[in-house]
Amino acid sequence: MIIDADHVSWRRINKVVLKDVTWRVRSGEHWSLVGLNGSGKTTLLKMINGYIWPSSGTMSVLEMPFGEGDLRELRKKIGWVSSALESQLRAHELPEEIVLSGKFASIGLYEAVQPEDVERAKELLEMMHCLPFASRPYGTLSQGEKQRVLIARAMMASPELLILDEPCNGLDIFARERLLALIERFTESENAPTLIFVTHHVDEILPCFSHTLLLKEGAVYQSGLTADIMTPENMTAFYGGGVVVERHGGRLSMAIRS
């Protein structure tokens, strides 16, 4: 089991941020995690990474129950690509250095790298289509190019679980489709880690995400097979009826009902 959250709640003064969340992610599954602003997505991700603990219920990630084992060791097995990470990286570094630093989970490269690490970093840059700008400082890259470097960086540590936290934010429609196509190909590759793709846009949910968790106001609204959950009727109900959801091929699109 990759994630086993059993009746997890997280309470703050005057607020229950996560309410009785039960969520099981098994090896070989890829999940999309969908919810509006404030629905508890980031809180759940922080908990998966062991930065906060359940107020009640039990949580086990990569077979490590919370309260047992070394959280730093656990975090080495989890890649988390987010806008918070993007803003920490240094503008003058080259994509190759940024990818290599992923092996040590460091900002900047301080450790001696082995020739096989350099080889692996190059393979990952190629896989994420980063070679055309591999010799330019990170700070000069577009948002879409940066996202691809960040995913390559996360892969450098060979994680068992890879969280892509709103990776399409700030991308134009073409850059978004290119990134989604790369992510889709990536899920087909041998030894791909279990993926959790976080978004609030239904049109980003690819058929390769086998399962979907819908979060609403801190609680699980639904969880299960994407094919069952991502229907226009279901998603219209999830968003409270104020939207029009349509199917286009294997994906949905959504607009505000006028």
Ligand SMILES: Nc1ncnc2c1ncn2[C@@H]1O[C@H](COP(=O)(O)OP(=O)(O)OP(=O)(O)O)[C@@H](O)[C@H]1O
């Ligand atoms: N430490 C805290 N104390 C009190 N309330 C909190 C705390 N952390 C988060 N919250 C609240 O819990 C709710 C869920 O927050 P969270 O950041 O998990 O949502 P989210 O789904 O990630 O939203 P977004 O899509 O905007 O990033 C929000 O209303 C937030 O204000």
